[in-house]
Amino acid sequence: MNSDYVLRMANQIGDALGINPDQDQAVRDLADHLKRFWEPRMRGALLTLADTPDGAARLSPLVHRALTSLRPSP
Amino acid sequence: MSLPRETDFGTPACDGEPSVSLLIDGQPVCVPAGTSIMRAAGQSGCAIPKLCATDSLEPFGSCRLCLVEVEGRKGYPASCTTPVEAGMVVRTQTPKLADLRRNVMELYISDHPLDCLTCPTNGNCELQDMAGVVGLREVRYGFKGDNHFTDACKDESNPYFSYDPAKCIVCNRCVRACEETQGTFALTISGRGFDSRVSPGQSESFMDSECVSCGACVNACPTATLTEKSVIQLGQAECSVTTTCAYCGVGCSFKAEVKGNQVVRMVPAKDGGANAGHACVKGRFAWGYATHADRITTPMIRPSVDAPWQKVSWDEALTYAAGEFKRIQAKYGRGAVGGITSSRCTNEETYLVQKLVRTAFGNNNVDTCARVCHSPTGYGLKQTLGESAGTQDFASVLQADVVVVMGANPTDGHPVFGSLLKKRIRQGAKLIVIDPRAIDLVRSPHVAAAHHLKLLPGTNVAMVNALAHTIVTEGLVADAYVAERCEGPAFEAWREFVSRPDNSPEAAEGITGVPAAEIRAAARLYASAGNGAIYYGLGVTEHSQGSTTVMGIANLAMVTGNVGRPGVGVNPLRGQNNVQGSCDMGSFPHELPGYRHVSDATTRALFEDAWKVRIDPEPGLRIPNMFEAALDGSFKGIYIQGEDIVQSDPNTQHVEAAMAQMECVVVQDLFLNETAKWAHVFLPGSSFLEKDGTFTNAERRISRVRKVMPPLAGKADWEATLALADALGYPMHYSHPSEIMAEIARLTPSFHGVTYDLLESKGSIQWPCNEAAPEGTPTMHVGGFIRGKGRFMLTPFVPTTEKVTRRFPLILTTGRILSQYNVGAQTRRTANVAWHDEDRLEIHPVDAEDRGIREGDWVGIASRAGETVLRATVTERVQPGVVYTTFHFPESGANVITTDNSDWATNCPEYKVTAVQVTLCAQPSEWQQRFATRREQQQGFLKPATTDAG
Helix, strand or coil: CCHHHHHHHHHHHHHHHCCCCCHHHHHHHHHHHHHHHCCHHHHHHHHHHHCCHHHHHHCCHHHHHHHHHHCCCC | CCCCCCCCCCCCCCCCCCCEEEEECCEEEEECCCCEHHHHHHHCCCCCCCCCCCCCCCCCCCCCCCECEECCCCCCCECCCCECCCCCEEECCCHHHHHHHHHHHHHHHHCCCCCHHHCCCCCCCHHHHHHHHCCCCCCCCCCCCCCCCCHHHCECCCCCEEECHHHCCCCCHHHHHHHHHHCCCCEEEECCHHHCEEEECCCCCCCCCCCCCCCHHHHHCCCCCEEEHHHHHHCCCCEEEEEECCCECCCCEEEEEEECCEEEEEEECCCCCCCCCCCCHHHHHCCHHHHCCCCCCCCEECCCCCCCCEECCHHHHHHHHHHHHHHHHHHHCHHHEEEEECCCCCHHHHHHHHHHHHHHHCCCCEEEHHHHCCHHHHHHHHHHCCCCCCCCCHHHHHHCCEEEEECCCHHHHCHHHHHHHHHHHHCCCEEEEECCCCCHHHEECCEECCEEECCCCCCHHHHHHHHHHHHHHCCCCCHHHHHHHECHHHHHHHHHHHHCHHHCHHHHHHHHCCCHHHHHHHHHHHHHCCCEEEEECHHHHCCCCHHHHHHHHHHHHHHCCCCCCCCCEEEECCCECCHHHHHHCCCCCCEECCCEECCCHHHHHHHHHHHCCCCCCCCCCCHHHHHHHHHCCCCCEEEEECCCHHHHCCCHHHHHHHHHCCCEEEEEECCCCCCHHHCCEEEECCCHHHCCEEEECCCCEEEEECCCCCCCCCCCHHHHHHHHHHHCCCCCCCCCHHHHHHHHHHHCHHHCCCCHHHHHHHCEEECCCECCECCCCCCCCCCCECCECECCCCCCCCCCCCCCCCCCCEEEEEECCCCCCCCCCCHHHCHHHHCCCCCEEEECHHHHHHCCCCCCCEEEEEECCCEEEEEEEECCCCCCCEEEEECCCHHHCHHHHCCCCECCCCCCECCCCEEEEEEECCCCCHHHHHHHHHHHHHHHHHHHHHHCCC
C-alpha cells in the first residue's frame, strides 16, 4: 500500500480527532478509528512507514501515539 | 379495453376527524370540516360530474358541470368550491341539474373535434365520459367549432408528450398542476373566449419555455390535449403494475402501464408514499433505456482487456469467473478479491452480493457507491444521533417553518421533493440556502431564499461552526431539550468549543466569504422560527471534512431542539434510488446488515450461524483502498454489480491504472460502461422493470419493485449472483426475493417486521419496522435518540489541502442537472439528451473576461490530477473564483480533473473542491484523445460478440 496514501489519511484523522482537549482520549479514538475502518494491510503499511525515519518524521505525534496500541504484543 | 381508472374525488382530502354531518341525496354523510360537497358526495358513492376538478388540485370552479342543489339556498352552487356545512341537505341529481349539465356539455362538445375513434385517449377521456354521464344526445350549436385546428397547430416540441390545442377544453388543470404540483409556473391560459390557449412561457413552445417536463400537466389533462407520445404510438395499455422508480433517492411509486411486455407509460401513483402522484422528467418519461439497442443481453468473457469479447453461455461465464477468483485467491491470498454492491439494484440483490463476498470470498472487501456520496452521512449521524439515516419522511417538510438547504439542489437532483419544498415555501415557510452556487431555489417563481449564504467550496465546517456560535452565544439554545435529551459533558465541551472567537461569524467571514451579519441572521432565523429542518446533499458530504460537516449539522439540530418530531430533522437527500438500502444491507466493509460492526462477536455469531461460515472480524477494503491495493499488487479481482467506478470515481487516470492491474474484473451491468471496458467477464444485468425486490429511499421507505417484463438476458440480477455464488462453491437457496427479505428481516433488528405481505398491504414501510414499531417509523428519535442521549461532536475546521495557487487559481465544483442522471448510462440513452447533450463548464463573467472566454468557447480545465476540455457557459450562477460542471458524459472527463483527496473518516472523495486553471483551447485534452481511441477499440471488441447472435 502506497505509504504517502496511508500517511496522508492517518494525519487527516489525527487533525480531526486531535481537537479533543483530553489528548489521551484522542489517541484512543484515533487507534479505535484505525481498527474499525482500516483494513489490516493499510494498518500494516502505516506501521511499516512509522518504522522508517522519514515516515516517522512525517506522521503527527497523535498518530505516533495511536500506533503504539496497534502494534502486536511482543 | 382501457385500464380501470383510479377513483378521483375531485378535490383534495381535508385533515381531521369526520365532524360535519349532512345529507347528500338522502344519505347521511360525515366528513372532516373543509371538505367540498363534491368530495363528500364522492366518498358516499354519489359521484358528481366534473371536468375542471381533480383531487390532486385545489378546486377551481370553472366547468360548471358539478352544480348541485342545496336546500335553502338560491341557485346552483359548484360542488367543488362549496364546503360542507352541518345539517346541509344536498341533491346531486334532479331534472333541473340534468338540464343544466347537458347544456354545459353541449357547449363543450360544440367546440371539440368528434374524432373519438382515432383519438389516442379514446376510452380514457373524461370529456367522453361526462358526455355519457349527462346523457348528451344532441348538440344544437353544431359540431364545426372554431377550435378544430389542423395538425399544424400541435406543439410536438417536447420529446415525450404532444400538445393538441384542438382538444383543449380550457379547464386549467394543466396550468394549476404546473403551479400547485410542480411549482414551476411555466403554463398560463392566453387569450379570451374561443381564443383561449394553453401557453407555455411567453407563447413559446413547450421545449423553449421553462417547462421541466415533469408530466404533471399531462397527468392532469382530462382530454387528449396533452398526451404521452408513447400512448399515441402504442395505444393504451392493457394492465398496470405498481413499482418504484430506479433513478434518485426520492423513490417515487409508479404504475407501469404495460401492453404485453412493452411499457406504454409510467404514471406516478397517487398513493405513492414518497411522491403522492408526482414525478419528474426522468422517472415519468426516461425509461426507454431499459430496451435500448445498447443493452447487452448475453454473457461475455475475454482473456485480457485488449482482446475481443467472446459471447458465451451463463454457465460458461460464471464458471470462468469463479475459476479466476479462486485462482487469484490461491495465488495472492484471500483478501485479493472483493465486490461492489449496486445502489441501483434492490435490497435483496445488494444483500446477496455482500453475502457472497463475506461467505464465498471469505473477507469483508465489499463496498458500494455510497462510499463516494453519502458515507459521511452514515458516519456522522451514527456518531451524533445513533443511526445512519435521515430522521424524517418527506411530508414532514410541510410542517417546517424554516428550511435550510445545504449543499443540495433538490429541484434538479431530487425534483419531486423539490416541488414539495417549494410548495411549503409558497405557504410561507422561510428558506436558507447554503451553497456556493445560485441554485434555482434561491430565486424562482414565488420562491425566494431569505438568506443565500454563498460560501466558498471547502468551507462548510467553518459555516456550521459560525451558525452554532451565533446560536450558543446569543442565547438561542433549546436548553430544556438539550438537558433532557443530550449528553451533558459532550454538550458543555462543544459549547465551549463553538463559543471560541475563531468560530465566530466574523472569523468565518474571512474563510467562507459570507458576511458575518448574514450568517448571524440566518442562524437566528433557523434557531427561532419554530420548526427548523435541514436538508443536505453531496455538497456537504463530498469534502475532506464531509463527516465533520454532517456532525456539525446534527449539532445544530440538537442544540435548537429540532430532532424528534414532524417538521424538523436532519435530512440527507440520498443520491441513488437504493443507496440507503445498499448501506442498510451491509454493503460497507466494516458493517454487517443493520450497521453492526464486523468486530462485534455477537453479531458475527448471528450471521455465522445463519450462513454457516466464519466471518472475518477485520474490516475490508473501501473502494479507494481497493484501487491502492490493486496498484500495490495485493488486490487482483473484483465483482462489480451495477456501478461504473471508472467514470464516477475521482482521478480517472489513477482509477484506470488500478483497473489495469486487475486479473479478473467481473462487471454485471446493462451496458458496456466505462468500467466494463476494463473487464474480463461481462454478466448482463437486468433493469428495475425486469425483477422483483425492494428499494429503500432517502426517508427509509421500503417500497416494492415489481417485475413488469421478463429479464432480457434470462436472469434477474439476484439470480445471477446466486449462480455466481453457486459456481464459487457456496450455493444459496432462494426461489424468490421475498425469501431473501425474510432472511434480512430475521437477522436485522430494524427490519424484523418487514415482510412482502406487509409491503403488499401497506404499500411501503419506513424502517425501523419491528416489534417496537410494527407499522414502521416515519419520524425517528421521537422522545429519545436511537443511541440514548444525543452526542455533540467537536467539529474543528481543517482547511482542505487542495488549495488554490497562481498555477491553479480557481475552484472547480461539480453537480447534477435535472434531465441527466449521474454517469448518464440510463438518461443518455433516452430523449433527455434534448435538454442536456453535453457537460459544460460554468464560469463567472469576470473570470471569463480575464481569460478572453466567451459563451460556447472550448476551454481547457487543468488540475493537479489531469486535464480535460469542455465548452464554457458564462454565467453569474457561479461566483468569481469558482467554476462548475456536471459529470454525465464520460467523454467530458470531469473526474479526470478531480483529485483523490477524501473525507478523513470515510474516504468519500472530495469531488466538490478541485483547484484548477481554465484557458481557451482548440483541441481535446490528451486524455480525451486517448479516451476516444479506447472507446473505438472497445466498441470494436464488442462487435464480434454481438454479431454472433445469429
